[in-house]
Amino acid sequence: MKRVIRVSKSIAVAIGLVIISSCDDFLDVNTSPNNLPAAEIQYILPGSQLGVGFTLGNTIQLVTSLWVQHMAGTGTQSDPYDRYNIGPSEMDNEWIGIYANLLDDLQQVKTQGRAEGNFVHAGMAGILQAYVWTVTTDMWGDVPFTQALNFDADPTPAYDPQQNIYAGIITILNEGLADLGKTNVLASSEGDLIYGGSVDKWTRMANSLKLKLYVQSRKKDAANATARINELITQNKFITSNADNFNVPFFASSGAQNPLYQYNHLTRPNDLIASTRFLDSLNALNDPRLPVLLTQTNGAYVGYDNGAHTLLNFTNANRSRWGLYIVGKGQTASNGTINVAVANDQAPMRLITSYMVYYWLAEAALTLGTTGNPATLYRQALEANFNDISTFLGATYTPANFTANGQAYTNARVAAFNAQPTTEGKLNVLIRDKWVSSAGNSYEAYNDYRRTGYPRLALPQNALAGVNRIPTRWPYALNELQSNKENIPQGLGTYPAGFLVPVWWMQ
Structure with a gap:
């Protein structure tokens, strides 16, 4: 694994801005920056937070939106991706951005924060790092984890099994929660763009991420997932209000705009x-x-x-x-099209929301028998989604009768759910609506499809030869295949066969 010069700090103008682009513009240098000066953690943290939003909003969102068929590819980049023609060379930027920028920077905040007595900042960084690790292993399966961030001592780190990584993420979350309960020299709000230093909201985010992990891996150990989810339900510290949503904000300044706005309405x-x-x-x-x-x-x-x-x-x-x-909101013509010249480009990247939490709780109650009524939780998921839409858009941009129509739709869908005679039929109804609610964060819909098989999707036309189903993982980065090939798990380094192997929690 290459050690890459971190350039994120120099990009920061006032808030430590990190922009991770999908357009092949990373600095890829085989130099170990041993003498870089330590930066203040309140400037590293916001850059990492924005970096997570840009990472999820760029190539990960682009590819998964095509694979779960939210969108279709019609350009020189998106058309091949739509047909599963995405190989190792397309993965280098994402891999480097995640490991050498996000994970490494967050590790620095954790280590430096604890050393300086800024434990709350260390806790925020740890919880955010746990989220990044979750995305990384969900997309690639087995990845470097235990040895991953010690670049100089372990330039060719071993790959950890996804099962072990999931367990390690829970440990990171528990450590982060413990840090949140300690003292802090800095004001906890300094550098926190997401929650403004709220320990309660970070706690809810961490527990919601735990819920996601247990639901995602429920097929591997149903008894453990059931017990752990019920423990979390008893604690009653989830994201259950849209005011607590784990959203990465964006800004009007050039380069800090919502990446989907940039890609889908401005540049391409x-x-x-x-x-x-x-x-x-x-x-x-x-x-x-x-x-x-x-x-x-x-x-x-x-x-x-x-x-x-x-x-x-x-x-x-x-x-x-x-x-x-x-x-983002913007002036609209009578037919509803966005006027790009005046559109608000600041919709957040919605990573974990109250409606996602209610969907996970509904799935757990339905499939595992955890505490709660599946139909009631499904209703709460839909209502939270509709409420978030109307709150974000406001009176000016919310369609006429949206609330009433949303309530009628919710009633009809819950009735359809209850009418299904089997658990599988109910799951189909539930995940179809979660698929719609996941628009803009197709990574979650991709997880749902791989875990449940819903919604039912057909192969695209002209799919890559040899690919007879929607890929179940991403191919490893070309740089990894070349520089760390001895550690690539057997059978996963070939393309395209390797990205048809199910990840651990699917099996």
Whole structure:
């Protein structure tokens, strides 16, 4: 694993801004910066927080939105990804950005924070680091973990099994929670862009992440997942209010805007079009969320078939893209299209929300029998999602009758859930709505699909030869295959066969 010069601190203008781009612009240097001066943790932390938002909002979001068929690829980059033609060379930037920037910077905040007596900051960093580790192992499966961040001593770190990584993440979360309960020299609000230093909100985020981990791995050890989830329910410290959502904020300054807005409306407006599969599902159920999730074109919603393998140019790419709830509020024409010149580009990256928590609790109650009524929790998930949409958009941009239509839709969907005679049928109904609620954070929908098989998705047209199902993990980065090949797990270093092997929690 290469040691890469960290450039994040120099990008910071006032708040330690880190921007992780999907457009091949990382500094990739085989130099160990042993003599870099220590930075103050209140400036490293916000850069890392924004970096997490940009990481989840760039290539991870782009690829997973195609693979779960929220969107369809119509550009030179997105079209191959849509058809699963994404190889090791496309992974280097994400891998380096995660390991050499995010995880390493957060480790510095943890270590330095504890040494300086800033334990609350160390706790925030640890909990955020646990989230990054979760994303990393969910996308790649077995990855360097135990030896990963000691670049000089372990330039070729061993790969840990995903099962062990999940256990290690729980340990990191427990350590972070313990740090939150200790003293802090700095004001805890310094440098915390997400929660403003609120220990209660960070505690809720950590417990919600634990819930996600146990639900995600429920097929491997149902008894343990059931016991641990019930313990968390008893503690009653989840994100259950949208005011506590784990959202990464974005800003109006250039380079700090919502990455989906940048990609889908500014820099590459013809690369990512609403998937026909997603659009048809929204229309079929008369889902009131349609006008806030996708834009119209000439008064209509127009999608594109996944894998159609036709590149659209500016003159004919007059189709639906991500809408106001996903990219930000803005002045709209009568047909609902975004006026890019005046659009608000500051919608947050919604990473863990109250409605996600209610969906996880509903799934656990349904499949494991944990505390709670699955139908009631499903209702709470939908209501929280609709409430978050209307609160974010405000009166100006919320569609007419949105609240009433949302309540009618919720009643109908819960009735459909209750009418299903089997657990599997109920799970299908539940995850379909979670798929819609995950628009803008398709990473979560990708996890759900791999774990449950829902929603039911068909292969795209013109899928890569040899790929007969939606890939179950990402290929390892080319740099890893070349410099650390002796540690690549057997059978996972080949392409494309390797990314069809299920991750641990799927099996």
